[in-house]
Amino acid sequence: MSGSYGSEGIMKIIEHQENGINYYTLVNNHHMSVTIMDWGATVTAIKTHDKDGNFANIVLGFDDGADYITYQSFFGATIARVAGIIKNARWRQYDLTQNAGENHLNGGNMPQISFEPWFLERKLHTSDQVGLVMQYITLDGENGYPGTMTITANFVLDNDGKFTISYTGKSDKTTLFNPSNHTYFNLSGDAERLIDHHVLKINADEYAALNKHGIPLVSCHGSPTPHLIFVTQSRLDPRLLTSRAGSITASS
Known part of the structure; x- marks a missing residue:
């Protein structure tokens, strides 16, 4: 699919539901779009033009949204409380869940919030930005972490083609917080190409x-x-x- 980056549109947020999952597509005035689903606060598509005007999805993901639930891949997902591996699944005096051998991976799996529905707290819509604010509450003791924490994920697309993801966490106890997003890019728009x-x-x-x-x-x-x-x-x-x-x- 191809198109002209110069053609003007209207900034908007498109919503639809499929198999119980809510999808939100942020669209800027140049027709660049980012699709996020509430399952895992996951980025499922980023569609944009390249320097030659070719229009394509440049991130890795499943065509069928149900596959995100079936295969529990981290494609595009929000990772929290802590992204990556914690050696021996232990922090201070806290024993965390061991879900990578004897270690702790991507916040644990009891539950794994990358594979849980998030709450849409609000939508953002200004003259030059569209976005979403999603939240998830993880309880004291889940996966071994102290403190009940409210995690907020902000997804913002502007008219310059800049897409920003930011995270905040608020806990009632001292705890760890080092989130990330697991989007994989292939800027060719062809997932089969190296x-x-x-x-x-x-x-x-x-x-x-x-x-x-x-x-x-x-x-x-x-x-x-x-x-x-x-x-x-x-x-x-x-x-x-x-x-x-x-x-x-x-x-x-």
Whole structure:
């Protein structure tokens, strides 16, 4: 599908329901759109034009929304309370749920809030922005975390084509909070095409190697293996697409 980025439209939020899941599509004046469902506060599609005017969905996801429930993939999902792995599933004196061997992954699975319905708190609609505010309440002791916490996810699309996700958490006890979103991009718009032609830049002056369990080691200054350096714009090396060996995480 193709179209002209210059053609003007009207900013709007389109809603529909399918198999008990609510979908909200944010559309800006240039017809760029972002679709979010309340199941896991998940981004299911980002449709936009490329530099040549071609229009496509540039994120990975399922065509059938029911598959998000069946397969419980993290595609596009909100991850909380803590994204990533907590070694030995233990924080201070708290034992967290072990859902990755002896470790704790992506906030645990009792419940896993990436696979739970979120509440639409309100919609945002101004002259140059459309957005959603979604909330989820996780109770004291769930997955081993202290404190009842209200997690708020903000999704905002503006007329410049900028899509922003931000999270806040409010707890009645001292606790951990390090959320993330698990959207995977393929800017070609073709999920069958490799991303080795993509150019990447990471604004970070430190890196941390991961061990075989995906747990970050001590942060390091300097440069990692050459094919993992992205402090300036660099094309993705094919070696990154065939092996997890030498994977790094970035910290700023």
